[in-house]
Amino acid sequence: MIKEWDLLQNILVFNGEGNAWFVLDYSSEPPHVIYIEADSKEVIKVAASFEEFLKKLTYKELSQEYEKDSWSKEEAETIFLGQEEFLIEEVLLSYQDTEDIEWYLAKLLQLTEHSSLLVREAVASVIGVKTEYFLYESPEPSLKILNGIINNLSRDKSKDIRREMKEVKEQYDL
Template identity: 30%
Template structure:
């Protein structure tokens, strides 16, 4: 049998080792039977990057004319694992009763349990083209057709690049989609979960902007019991932390406020919120 796992060091998709008992608990929680081939693989290594990186398709996708990318397989776990599926399904508007096994937000590969609880086919979901189609009748067939595609050489060479030499660009006040403090206040006053995602459009130009927004989120999460709204605010905080991590960590007040928001979200005791909380906690470890 050819090598399946790439065995990379510091692989973000490789989770802690699991047992057959852990798999049984997972199947009970999900209410489905996982493919035996999948279970064999995650017992060997619980998720990770693969030796192969592509799967052939008979139709063009947003990825390529004749294949999709498949360079990692999600293991069993809440973060970067298949137990994150429910949260990601809600976040990306995917159908229920599927289990995501790989993806990046714009496209996903999933075990499709919409019409069965065992032996699921494998489906590809392309959010850019709004397509959902079967790519294999079984997981075993799917992994048997994986191959190495080396045709894409468009990725930039980042060797030797110091992270301090570049900075992620946050939304600018000049951006036509940017919102003002007054608009932020109105969003919180309306208390509409569908509007909370727009808070990502508030331009944070300095520390005063950052702490002002964090305090707004802290106040709201301290008093709300609305799980959906709290989840949206958690996603906003995740975006802010991605772009402004150093600014948060370098100042005691912002760091304590960030921790306070995490505590407020934890109070809701919701499995979906717990996933985003785990991601937020990673920023301050």
């Protein structure tokens, strides 16, 4: 993995997903905990030691807003304009079976430009799973929006998102 992603040497990956990881950097003593985002080559020092990292971990009760099972479209639109990426992802996924496909696709299109990689990955995941449904169940204007989403994500700075959209295009001949 270190060679594949051209990562720093002397590291031990202990948590991660996709192309971003928390690692122990053994180039210093004690090893620092750093966060690496491979696509952007971003490296952030999180803690001077693993012990310090553990001390910084906290448990946070979910707010009532996170505990909701459903949100109105107005609430969802407000959430989509924000920066709470986990809440955006949760609301995004809760609406994936909505009957208002055109509204949902318009929101997905909007979120393809979100600054958060997690949000854009969530959009790509929905497209990867639901493209067939959208192709056969959407009114004609929605198909243009779907193509816009796929085109935007095909130009994303994340290599994983671009690869996923390439697979969607090939699978559905888009």
